[in-house]
Amino acid sequence: MDLQKSTNKLTKVKITFMRYPLNNFFSKTNLQQEFQIKNRWFLFSIFIFFSLRFFWIANFPMSNDEVYYWDWSRHLQLSYVDAPPFVAWMSFLGTLLLPGATGARFLIPFIHTFSTLFILFSAKKFATLNTKKFTNEMALSVLIFTQITPVFNLEGILLLPDATLLLGLSGALYFLLSAFNSCIKSVHELFSFKYALCFGFFLGIAALSKYHTFPIAVGFLIASLYLRYKIDKKIDIAFWITGILVSMLVASPVFIWNFQNNFASFHFQSQHGFAGFSLDFKSFFRYLLGSLFYLLPWFFILSIAFVNKFFAQPKKISSYYLLSILPFTILFLLISFSALGKQALPHWAMPGFYLLIPAIVNEWKPFTGTRIIAWKIYCTISLIISVIVPTAICTQSFNNLLIKTFIYFTGNASPLAQVFQWQTLQDELKNQLNIKLKTQPYPTNENCSSHYQIASLRWYWTAQMAFYFNNQPKIYNFDFTNTSFYSWRDPLYNLEGCKFIVLGSLNHYNEANLEKVMNIEYQEEFSLSPYDDNKIILIKGTMKSKEILNKVYEKNKREIRY
Numbered sequence: 001m002d003l004q005k006s007t008n009k010l011t012k013v014k015i016t017f018m019r020y021p022l023n024n025f026f027s028k029t030n031l032q033q034e035f036q037i038k039n040r041w042f043l044f045s046i047f048i049f050f051s052l053r054f055f056w057i058a059n060f061p062m063s064n065d066e067v068y069y070w071d072w073s074r075h076l077q078l079s080y081v082d083a084p085p086f087v088a089w090m091s092f093l094g095t096l097l098l099p100g101a102t103g104a105r106f107l108i109p110f111i112h113t114f115s116t117l118f119i120l121f122s123a124k125k126f127a128t129l130n131t132k133k134f135t136n137e138m139a140l141s142v143l144i145f146t147q148i149t150p151v152f153n154l155e156g157i158l159l160l161p162d163a164t165l166l167l168g169l170s171g172a173l174y175f176l177l178s179a180f181n182s183c184i185k186s187v188h189e190l191f192s193f194k195y196a197l198c199f200g201f202f203l204g205i206a207a208l209s210k211y212h213t214f215p216i217a218v219g220f221l222i223a224s225l226y227l228r229y230k231i232d233k234k235i236d237i238a239f240w241i242t243g244i245l246v247s248m249l250v251a252s253p254v255f256i257w258n259f260q261n262n263f264a265s266f267h268f269q270s271q272h273g274f275a276g277f278s279l280d281f282k283s284f285f286r287y288l289l290g291s292l293f294y295l296l297p298w299f300f301i302l303s304i305a306f307v308n309k310f311f312a313q314p315k316k317i318s319s320y321y322l323l324s325i326l327p328f329t330i331l332f333l334l335i336s337f338s339a340l341g342k343q344a345l346p347h348w349a350m351p352g353f354y355l356l357i358p359a360i361v362n363e364w365k366p367f368t369g370t371r372i373i374a375w376k377i378y379c380t381i382s383l384i385i386s387v388i389v390p391t392a393i394c395t396q397s398f399n400n401l402l403i404k405t406f407i408y409f410t411g412n413a414s415p416l417a418q419v420f421q422w423q424t425l426q427d428e429l430k431n432q433l434n435i436k437l438k439t440q441p442y443p444t445n446e447n448c449s450s451h452y453q454i455a456s457l458r459w460y461w462t463a464q465m466a467f468y469f470n471n472q473p474k475i476y477n478f479d480f481t482n483t484s485f486y487s488w489r490d491p492l493y494n495l496e497g498c499k500f501i502v503l504g505s506l507n508h509y510n511e512a513n514l515e516k517v518m519n520i521e522y523q524e525e526f527s528l529s530p531y532d533d534n535k536i537i538l539i540k541g542t543m544k545s546k547e548i549l550n551k552v553y554e555k556n557k558r559e560i561r562y
Helices: 002-026 040-059 066-071 086-097 100-104 108-129 134-146 150-154 162-182 193-207 213-232 237-250 251-261 264-271 281-295 297-312 312-318 322-339 346-360 371-392 396-410 414-433 459-470 511-515 546-558
Strands: 452-456 499-505 519-527 531-543
Touching: 040 100, 040 134, 040 371, 066 086, 066 452, 066 459, 086 100, 086 162, 100 414, 108 134, 108 162, 108 346, 134 150, 134 346, 134 371, 150 281, 150 346, 162 193, 162 213, 162 322, 162 346, 162 414, 193 213, 193 237, 213 237, 213 346, 251 264, 281 297, 281 322, 281 346, 297 312, 297 322, 297 346, 297 371, 312 452, 312 531, 322 346, 371 396, 414 459, 414 519, 414 531, 452 459, 459 499, 511 519
Parallel strands: 452 499
Antiparallel strands: 499 531, 519 531
16 A cells, blocks of 8 residues: 555646746746746756766767867967967866866866856846846746757857857946846946946956957947937946956957967958958858748847847837847948958857847747737747757767668768867778878977877867877878968977878868978879768878978968968
8 A cells, every 4th residue: 555655646646846947947937037046947957958968968969160179278378370269278177187089178068057147147137127027937948058059069069269258248238237237226327336346357257268359348348338328428448448448358368379479369350351352242141041040030030120120210229138139230240341352261250249148039929929820830840950960969879870871862961070070090091092191299309310190271270189099199281271279289390200190081181381481292183981972191201300390380471371
């Protein structure tokens, strides 16, 4: 009898537990209640996604950009020509704890969770400023945007500068809103000094992550000055001087490195923007299609419609939402205009969309509004995409099936080479072509006249081989047509007389450029199955004199090319 009671009780608890999330996610009564951070459905959701991210970071294939930033972490600097240094510092700390992809990405799930909380608290601040109740539905909407929107989901997995950029921007927004919130009770009160310190600190973190911070900071400044003067006839000069000085102090490594290196990073970034601008609508449409894919069409349209509605009603310009909307607008228009004339990557504008989330969720009613069924479908699709797809790619059986599918329909898996060939490249060179590459642990002793070292012809080949080859060796980069981190890392004048095996894509090979630094002794072309369409070239040779190598090295550092 006691056993039967215990069984019934256990069954009841189990059914209640299984039904609980649905009751909380889709019950109008619960969704309209005021949100509490200790709500079990919220903590459970955060825990589940946080746990999933640790599975993903350990098993998701390392992208070209990720291994590039990982290679930065083995050669720490105040900053880098391609981007600010925070991503390298973050990877360095992670690899102190764990090896491989798990170590390189170890801090990303933590940073993503803190960014989510800052967005949640910012949304709550908007509700307070607008004298609204911050409901469970609003909190759930924050989770939908930050956890199951593809671009923000991936930025909680991958080793990219965007992770700490979003942390810095969301933290800066939260403390800026806190400063406004502190003045509600007394219109005569100035912004608090403590909020200026915190705002400046997080803005500095963002500036240590990506140069996107500058146009967003301008948006923060203009929106704040306008609202404070419009509402309270105040400007808060001390707040802004403090915030700007603190942010510059935190981001000072970037300025110091650039000062020491002829502002190379600033010149490099200008090549991404408007240098060589030529009207190209194809580039612009690719950028828009990419944005639709990154955010999914329903979230992209929702965001743009929200901003359009805001500016279409003059009375709303004085709304506190301007603190999110103006930074977004400045960044989005800047990137979009750039896309009209140059290749602009869709994820460049995503930090602006991220800052929109706290404002959007205060007005969006996906589960209590008029389009409940549609939004349930959209969110379910988003959840499937954001959970099933990364999980599938993390499994070897799925990847093998994907490769076999390509082989079945096209005869080879060449389109997948940049994702999957690196893991087995060294073994396949030996097994298929009897090319044995001996690799030594990083860093390599550069007194190398007695043995062959390895180099490549493009930055991502260099980084991928360094990450996946045995002992994670130092791979040199002999690309003299594009500026990269390796243009600074590898002083060519130290390589006089060194023997090299150069391995890379045939498409990247420029014989004249390589002959400037190397006496070529042997070369051959080949391909590796199943990536048969990707021609690879192997070159053996000996480096030229120190004088010649120094001229090439100094020219590479002086001429910024992208």
